[in-house]
Amino acid sequence: DTSLAEVNSFSPSVPISPSSMTNQYKFEDGPELRDLFITVDDPESHITAIETFITYRVVTKTTRSEFDSSEYEVRRRYQDFLWLKSKLEEAHPTLIIPPLPEKFIMKGMVERFSDEFIETRRKALHKFLNRIADHPTLTFNEDFKIFLTAQAWELSSHKKQGPGLLSRMGQTVRAVASSVRGAVKNRPEMFTEMNNYMEMFSQKINLLDKIAHRIYKEEREYFNEMKEYGPIHTLWSASEEELAESLKGIASCIDRCCRATERRMAGLSEHLLPILHEYVLYTEILVGVLKRRDQIQGELDSKVDALANKKTEKDLFSEEIGKLEDKVERANNALKADWDRWKQNMQWDMRSTFTNVAENNLRYYEE
């Protein structure tokens, strides 16, 4: 599969072409039906009196009719992505919104603006937008469209509308409080299973993430020692006559092994590590989604309980309850569908990632 091989060896500084992206992501429909292509690249640092921050270029190409133009180029900073994510969560509380890269990295000595950190973040932001684009519901979200197309000042003014951050936070706090009470006892079996699954999955994926990082570290140390190993043979060949050729041969082989090791490490850090990390973040998101579903159900349940106690005002309540039941049902269905979709994606991702690792290793050994 030559196109896949090309993708595996692309250099991150080159903007990703839409055609190579098609090989990386799975679609609900076939690739021919994809009509929204997004790239995130070209990080640029901006220094003002108050702060320093990075913006990324977001390029969108589309054939959709609801977009005024077929191509857009805007610059966005991390804050903007955060805004988009919270708007999506607000609009679709029981849909699985893809994860954003973290604000800071706790472990390691990566400073905020190191090249490595910026590149990792850029790749993750790119993934984030594309996952949204692939989602059958989220892709048509209005805020998403604005995010992709609005100029900086337009976006700022749009952001200012709608409930502020504080009020939204207030909502969540209240919601959490209420959900702790009733939700669990009336929770449909299916969602309890999901909760249990997420607990286990979260454990395992965290472990895998740690293991993968550890392997990367060991490979790096192996590489460092190997770098010294080859030249010794060259040095030795200088004092020998008959053996000189053989020794030089071994030295050059060791050097080739070194380069192969480097490629193997690059493969890990480009494919396996980011995906595992994304799914670690996903587990948090999924736990959140399940909680929100519980909250919505909790609202319904508490109203039902209230109804059982108050015989009067039945009609009013019934209507409310009716609405809530609808809400719960919609939420549940949305979640279920999204869950299935997520799991399929996860499966596909894991399969392709680990297969990729295997292929890399094969290539390494063949070299």
Added chain:
Amino acid sequence: MEDCLAKKMEITVSEAEKRTGRNAMNIQETYTAYLIETRAVESQSEGQCGPVESLWRRYSEFELLRNYLSVTYPHIVVPPLPEKRADFVWHKLSADNMDPDFVERRRIGLENFLLRVASHPVLCQDKIFYAFLMQEGGWKELVNETGFQLKADSRLKALNATFRVKNPDKRFTELKHYSDELQSVISHLLRVRARVADRLYGVYKVHGNYGRVFSEWSAIEKEMGDGLQSAGHHMDVYAASIDDILEEEEHYADQLKEYLFYAEALRAVCRKHELMQYDLEMAAQDLTSKKQQCEELATGTVRTFSLKGMTSKLFGQETAEQREAKIKVLEEQIQEGEEQLKSKNLEGRDFVKSAWADIERFKEQKNHDLKEALISYAVMQISMCKKGIQVWTNAKECFSKM
């Protein structure tokens, strides 16, 4: 190869056994004894072998044998013994002398030593060596009776010679440099190899964790479960494979180590030559000064300042008879000295000739052995990669079924 012992006799060090006993200071100690088995082989007829003879020896006896050989045949590059203590270990390997893996590798090393001696055209004919193989009791006394320890040159004398020799033989000086370089490069190589082995071990073993987590994860998955489970199994296989790979590599390291120690033996021959040269120069110098003294006394001229000259000036000349007597003594000494010098020169030339012959033999052996060792190392690496390919091909298949 000429008629050497190795062709007439099968020699093996077949077993190693832990023993306890009392040493020279009557303190109880534990040591390992090695079983040497020998069997005469008729070179002509197949299948006609003599009975197997065997005896036990411990490492210190091997050391004694080697010391004897080094002193008795200073012009020969004497094969080295395997290391006394485990060196260049990487973390998994034990540095304990009693560790069974170390003992096993030492057993092989000792057998190799005996075979090398037995295939050496000169060394194999030595009676003490033969006795080492055949005579269990009283061998130590036999060795000590040869008085070889007296012939051993002191280290200090050798060091002295290194710095004071006026006309060193260029070839030997080059050889000495070579042996220094060889020693330094091989020990550097072994050290880095040990570190590389350590790291490689780490990479492989961490993959074993994959196996465990995959297996646990597969329990909660429906469609992915089987693929994960079998992939996990392959990860376990991968992690386990490193043990055999590195064990084989130890054998390669041992081959290099032998030549690391051989470099020492090579240097010993060079040092012996330096010593002989130094001896020669000293003897020649001594002779020249005696001749000068003689001339002075005979002619009565004092060419060089001497205490004798001063005292005679102060206390009066010696009588003619005294002078005659002195001259006579000196003439005798000069005669002796000249003969000594002649024999030393002869000795020196013989030494250079036979040493150089053995050095050539050694060079050929070294080139042959090291080339083979390098080839086998490359083969090992290829086999390691083939195993890797197999495991990851299987894993890939499992992953694709997830």
